[in-house]
Amino acid sequence: xxxxxxxxLGKTATTYLQSEHFPRIGALGKRQGGRTFRRAFRDAFLxxxxxxxxxxxxxxxxxxLANHSPRRDQVIxxxxxxxRPRMYPRQASPIQADQPERLVEHMKAFGEAWGDLGSIKVxxxxxxxxxxxASAYAQSSQFQPRASQADFxxxxxxxxxxxxxxxxxxxxxxxxxxxxxxxxxxxxxLAMPYERMSDEEIRTTVQRFLGCDEFLAEPLQPVGKxxxxxxxxxxxxxxxxxxxxxxxxxxxxxxxxxxxxxxxxADPPTRPAxxxxxxxxxxxxERIREAFEPxxxxxxxxxxxxxDHLGYWxxxxxxxxxxxxxxxxxx
Numbered sequence: 001x002x003x004x005x006x007x008x009l010g011k012t013a014t015t016y017l018q019s020e021h022f023p024r025i026g027a028l029g030k031r032q033g034g035r036t037f038r039r040a041f042r043d044a045f046l047x048x049x050x051x052x053x054x055x056x057x058x059x060x061x062x063x064x065l066a067n068h069s070p071r072r073d074q075v076i077x078x079x080x081x082x083x084r085p086r087m088y089p090r091q092a093s094p095i096q097a098d099q100p101e102r103l104v105e106h107m108k109a110f111g112e113a114w115g116d117l118g119s120i121k122v123x124x125x126x127x128x129x130x131x132x133x134a135s136a137y138a139q140s141s142q143f144q145p146r147a148s149q150a151d152f153x154x155x156x157x158x159x160x161x162x163x164x165x166x167x168x169x170x171x172x173x174x175x176x177x178x179x180x181x182x183x184x185x186x187x188x189x190l191a192m193p194y195e196r197m198s199d200e201e202i203r204t205t206v207q208r209f210l211g212c213d214e215f216l217a218e219p220l221q222p223v224g225k226x227x228x229x230x231x232x233x234x235x236x237x238x239x240x241x242x243x244x245x246x247x248x249x250x251x252x253x254x255x256x257x258x259x260x261x262x263x264x265x266a267d268p269p270t271r272p273a274x275x276x277x278x279x280x281x282x283x284x285x286e287r288i289r290e291a292f293e294p295x296x297x298x299x300x301x302x303x304x305x306x307x308d309h310l311g312y313w314x315x316x317x318x319x320x321x322x323x324x325x326x327x328x329x330x331x
Contacts, residue, residue: 001066001069001072001073001074001075001117001118002073002074002075002118002119002120002121003065003066003074003075003077003110003114003117003118003119003120003121004074004075004076004077004120004121004122004123004209004210005077005078005082005107005120005121005122005123006022006027006029006076006077006078006079006080006122006123006124007079007080007082007083007103007122007123007124008079008080008083008084008124008125009080009083009084009124009125009126009127009132010080010081010084010136011127011132011135011136011139012124012125012126012127012194012197013125013194013197014030014078014080014125017078018030018078021215021216022076022078022215024214024215025071025076025210025212025214025215026069026070026071026076027076027077027078028065028068028069028070028075028076028077028078029076029077029078029079030078030079030080030081037061037064037065037068038079040061041061041065041077041079042079042081042082044058044061044106045082045083045103045106046081046082050105050106050108050109050110051109052109053106053109053110053112053113054109054112054113058113059113062110062113062114065077066117073211074118074211076210076212082103082106083099083100083103083124083170083176084170085098085099085166085167085170087133087136087137087140087159087167087170088136088137088140088143088144088155098166098169099166099169099170099176100169100170100172100175100176100179100180101179103176104179104180104183107120107122107180107183107184108183108184111184119188120184120188121184121188121189121190121209122180122184122188122189122190123189123190123191123192123206123209123210124176124190124191124192125191125192125193125194125197126173126191126192126193126194126299127193127194127195128195128289128307128310128311128312129171129288129289129291129292129296129312130280130284130285130288130289130311131280131311132171133156133159133171133288134152134237134239134278134280135233135239137152137155137239137278138239138240138241138242138277138278141241141242141244141273142242142243142244142245142270143244143245144244145244146274147241147242147244147273147274147275147278148241148273148274148275148278149275149278149279152278153281153284156284156287156288160287160288160291168291171292171295172292172295173191173295173296173299174294174295174296174297174298174299174301174302175295175298176191177189177191177298177299177302177303178298178302181302190205190206190209191299191303191305192205192206192303192305193305193307193310193312195310195311196305196310197216202216203216203217237279237280238277238278238279238280239277239278239280240276240277241273241275241276241277241278242273243270243272243273244270244272244273245268245269245270256268285311286314286315289311289312289313289314289316290314292312293312293313293314296312296313300312
């Protein structure tokens with residue numbers, strides 16, 4: 001019984017895939033399986049040492065994962081939070097040398113503990129870094145008291161100029177892919193550009209990797225609004241900002257939950273954002289592309305996928321990803 005991890009990345013249609021496609025193939029993780037187990041499993045990757053998987057508790061989680069898979073031939077587990085730093089707002093001080101090395105060490109240790117059950121595989125989607133950073137900022141704007149265009153550009157500058165910061169390492173797709181290939185093997189690692197997710201070649205490749213012909217078997221449809229979707233793009237190069245969520249007392253939170261169960265209006269208290277949207281300016285996007293070009297070149301070489309005309313290279317717009325399939329999926 002092989003164990004296949006889908007680690008996102010976040011902002012690459014993961015919510016849509018977990019709502020519409022992963023349930024069809026009996027995947028566990030973000031929206032399937034018990035909440036208590038999911039939290040314990042995620043906590044192990046984010047806060048425990050890799051040696052945790054050899055402890056009694058670690059082996060218990062592994063046994064639970066194997067026993068509760070709807071599929072008898074393999075386990076498919078999806079949760080982008082297994083590999084995710086806090087991008088916005090940042091911690092008080094940068095985290096040094098954490099990702100992707102931390103995830104890789106956990107995957108190696110998990111594979112050793114999985115043992116004779118089978119092999120460990122990992123797959124993920126990438127997204128050109130300018131759009132990823134803009135989309136992630138808009139997604140987190142509800143937690144930022146003063147979300148604005150100026151604040152967005154200030155934070156981008158901070159990410160690009162802080163030496164050793166985990167956040168820039170997180171988006172170095174070449175580093176992530178090579179590290180996983182060296183730890184698990186090239187055949188056990190699959191990475192693909194999100195902007196080409198609807199391409200037939202991507203579809204057949206991921207189906208072969210999963211051994212599930214039904215995954216992505218139907219063309220991806222434009223996503224709508226609702227709790228299962230994170231649509232933030234308002235137009236090409238622009239993302240809407242969310243109202244800022246105000247703090248609540250524990251009693252206020254409980255009372256709001258009670259009203260929700262009773263069918264009464266129970267929206268959390270919010271304050272309108274200072275600005276309606278942010279714009280990914282050409283100069284900002286170009287600066288981001290220049291910073292990540294070496295890693296993107298490495299990713300293209302090691303993955304075998306062309307990143308041309310998808311917004312990964314300096315001097316190249318991302319019009320296809322903004323106005324094509326990825327644009328219609330929002331994010």
